[in-house]
Amino acid sequence: xxxxxxxxxxxxxxxxxxxxxxxxxxxxxxxxxxxxxxxxxxxxxxxxxxxxxxxxxxxxxxxxxxxxxxxxxxxxxxxxxxxxxxxxxxxxxxxxxxxxxxxxxxxxxxxxxxxxxxxxxxxxxxxxxxxxxxxxxxxxxxxxxxxxxxxxxxxxxxxxxxxxxxxxxxxxxxxxxxxxxxxxxxxxxxxxxxxxxxxxxxxxxxxxxxxxxxxxxxxxxxxxxxxxxxxxxxxxxxxxxxxxxxxxxxxxxxxxxxxxxxxxxxxxxxxxxxxxxxxxxxxxxxxxxxxxxxxxxxxxxxxxxxxxxxxxxxxxxxxxxxxxxxxxxxxxxxxxxxxxxxxxxxxxxxxxxxxxxxxx
Amino acid sequence: xxxxxxxxxxxxxxxxxxxxxxxxxxxxxxxxxxxxxxxxxxxxxxxxxxxxxxxxxxxxxxxxxxxxxxxxxxxxxxxxxxxxxxxxxxxxxxxxxxxxxxxxxxxxxxxxxxxxxxxxxxxxxxxxxxxxxxxxxxxxxxxxxxxxxxxxxxxxxxxxxxxxxxxxxxxxxxxxxxxxxxxxxxxxxxxxxxxxxxxxxxxxxxxxxxxxxxxxxxxxxxxxxxxxxxxxxxxxxxxxxxxxxxxxxxxxxxxxxxxxxxxxxxxxxxxxxxxxxxxxxxxxxxxxxxxxxxxxxxxxxxxxxxxxx
Numbered sequence: 124x125x126x127x128x129x130x131x132x133x134x135x136x137x138x139x140x141x142x143x144x145x146x147x148x149x150x151x152x153x154x155x156x157x158x159x160x161x162x163x164x165x166x167x168x169x170x171x172x173x174x175x176x177x178x179x180x181x182x183x184x185x186x187x188x189x190x191x192x193x194x195x196x197x198x199x200x201x202x203x204x205x206x207x208x209x210x211x212x213x214x215x216x217x218x219x220x221x222x223x224x225x226x227x228x229x230x231x232x233x234x235x236x237x238x239x240x241x242x243x244x245x246x247x248x249x250x251x252x253x254x255x256x257x258x259x260x261x262x263x264x265x266x267x268x269x270x271x272x273x274x275x276x277x278x279x280x281x282x283x284x285x286x287x288x289x290x291x292x293x294x295x296x297x298x299x300x301x302x303x304x305x306x307x308x309x310x311x312x313x314x315x316x317x318x319x320x321x322x323x324x325x326x327x328x329x330x331x332x333x334x335x336x337x338x339x340x341x342x343x344x345x346x347x348x349x350x351x352x353x354x355x356x357x358x359x360x361x362x363x364x365x366x367x368x369x370x371x372x373x374x375x376x377x378x379x380x381x382x383x384x385x386x387x388x389x390x391x392x393x394x395x396x397x398x399x400x401x402x403x404x405x406x407x408x409x410x411x412x413x414x415x416x417x418x419x420x421x422x423x424x425x426x427x428x429x430x431x432x433x434x435x436x437x438x439x440x441x442x443x444x445x446x447x448x449x450x451x452x453x454x455x456x457x458x459x460x461x462x463x464x465x466x467x468x469x470x471x472x473x474x475x476x477x478x479x480x481x482x483x
Numbered sequence: 484x485x486x487x488x489x490x491x492x493x494x495x496x497x498x499x500x501x502x503x504x505x506x507x508x509x510x511x512x513x514x515x516x517x518x519x520x521x522x523x524x525x526x527x528x529x530x531x532x533x534x535x536x537x538x539x540x541x542x543x544x545x546x547x548x549x550x551x552x553x554x555x556x557x558x559x560x561x562x563x564x565x566x567x568x569x570x571x572x573x574x575x576x577x578x579x580x581x582x583x584x585x586x587x588x589x590x591x592x593x594x595x596x597x598x599x600x601x602x603x604x605x606x607x608x609x610x611x612x613x614x615x616x617x618x619x620x621x622x623x624x625x626x627x628x629x630x631x632x633x634x635x636x637x638x639x640x641x642x643x644x645x646x647x648x649x650x651x652x653x654x655x656x657x658x659x660x661x662x663x664x665x666x667x668x669x670x671x672x673x674x675x676x677x678x679x680x681x682x683x684x685x686x687x688x689x690x691x692x693x694x695x696x697x698x699x700x701x702x703x704x705x706x707x708x709x710x711x712x713x714x715x716x717x718x719x720x721x722x723x724x725x726x727x728x729x730x731x732x733x734x735x736x737x738x739x740x741x742x743x744x745x746x747x748x749x750x751x752x753x754x755x756x757x758x759x760x761x762x763x764x765x766x767x768x769x770x771x772x773x774x775x776x777x778x779x780x781x782x783x784x785x786x787x788x789x790x791x792x
Contacts, residue, residue: 450581
């Protein structure tokens with residue numbers, strides 16, 4: 124080897140490196156995204172100014188950002204749990220739909236049992252995801268594809284209800300259900316649209332952190348995620364945990380759907396979730412599967428989402444424009460991960476000289 | 484028979500974008516790289532293909548542009564997953580997000596435009612065969628291109644030296660490396676070409692099938708193709724079967740709606756997705772009975788030249 128640069132694995136990464144890489148990845152993604160926007164004929168400075176001003180510029184903006192961060196945090200915890208075990212549940216979007224459909228069904232058919240709404244949404248979405256977990260555990264069917272296909276099924280199921288039997292007769296033909304009665308709504312706080320779901324978005328990450336960090340089960344999940352073979356030798360039951368974790372993951376995502384429905388929107392409608400389940404995947408990944416970091420990252424993503432809506436209104440850009448930024452952030456994080464795991468060292472001139480002498 | 488011909492013809496036409504995407508992904512997976520970004524690549528292909536076709540007036544330039552754009556996305560995936568040894572699932576998801584966003588942004592000024600698209604070129608003699616002639620040989624050249632590609636790949640994988648190398652890299656990169664085959668070069672090349680073919684599938688959607696651009700127009704076909712790769716057990720000939728089956732469901736469902744069926748549209752729209760799961764289930768059962776599966780052994784795992792197993 125004549126090269127002066129050598130790539131070698133790090134035995135340990137310094138604690139600050141992860142944070143530095145995350146922030147420099149986001150910064151690079153914003154920079155490159157700006158170039159891309161300029162190339163599309165959109166002024167990047169104006170676009171970023173719109174995003175920041177609308178999401179953080181005043182109290183209302185911040186409260187809207189928090190409103191977006193609530194379902195993102197909950198759904199982020201849901202996918203994080205599966206990812207920790209090495210299960211790729213990328214169908215949180217569908218599980219959110221199912222949670223919302225189940226809550227709407229409860230409100231519609233059992234209006235007096237409003238306390239059972241949360242339970243039914245968890246159960247329905249949990250079972251929905253556990254189906255993919257069962258297929259994975261029993262038949263080794265790739266969960267990436269099944270969870271995703273189930274998302275499309277859930278989306279069409281939602282459309283079936285809002286265009287069909289549950290459509291509000293007073294809704295002027297729009298694909299929406301009748302509004303929930305007040306007894307089925309979560310209370311909102313501080314005169315904003317922030318609803319009681321925020322309690323879950325704070326409590327859930329803490330519980331997840333404690334469980335994953337300090338409990339025996341959490342330890343087992345992490346071992347199974349990093350080395351399923353070793354976990355098998357240690358007598359950990361992979362099959363049972365696949366089904367269980369998928370159930371929990373789906374149930375938590377379902378709760379996110381329930382909160383969004385009865386906390387914010389108050390009625391089921393076409394295009395109900397707006398991609399929270401998919402954004403949650405980035406959230407979990409950006410947070411390096413750390414439950415507490417998920418809260419912070421969700422807030423950052425909330426800024427992007429609120430900003431995206433303003434871009435649509437003010438600059439007439441498609442709503443999915445911010446997906447460019449989301450994709451770029453992921454690219455940079457992936458690239459940055461390499462520098463966290465490996466280091467590039469200059470190989471000393473003396474050694475190179477020795478090698479050359481030997482070659483002669 | 485008379486009723487069947489239009490449905491089968493429609494099945495072939497709506498199956499073609501999925502077929503291209505499946506063929507491209509089979510190529511990528513055979514060399515050991517898992518690219519889950521098909522949905523985004525198809526959208527970018529559809530968008531860039533349409534815009535070039537619209538502004539140059541030449542549909543074939545559009546198809547070429549789509550291939551190039553796809554190859555660039557493949558290059559990105561290869562850099563992240565081969566050189567940086569990143570997580571291929573996340574990289575694929577990132578490509579899907581980027582592609583979805585970028586195509587919406589790029590295409591926002593072209594919504595509502597239409598192009599003449601590709602002319603129909605009936606194959607002489609073959610198109611005169613009853614039923615089959617109309618179904619298979621009365622289309623445009625881009626659709627025939629998928630037939631050629633299927634035949635080419637069947638021959639390429641089984642009977643050529645580069646095809647053998649490609650399979651070696653996908654099945655046992657260490658052995659391939661010891662034979663003097665460059666694992667990284669092969670993975671870069673076929674990830675790029677594979678993504679290019681996927682993008683051509685997207686371009687078929689906008690340039691030939693609908694002759695217009697619509698945001699999110701691939702509507703999950705990229706993901707169906709990912710599932711079809713497994714369905715076809717990495718065999719290009721079986722990919723044809725799978726793609727037309729899905730095309731058939733799509734065409735059948737559209738026709739049922741047009742005929743004023745009482746089954747609500749969203750229920751029919753679930754069919755392809757439910758079928759994907761059903762197909763995977765059937766394969767898994769057969770696999771459980773000891774039928775050989777044929778997945779590239781090193782699929783989705785990065786290759787570290789310096790490390791030992």
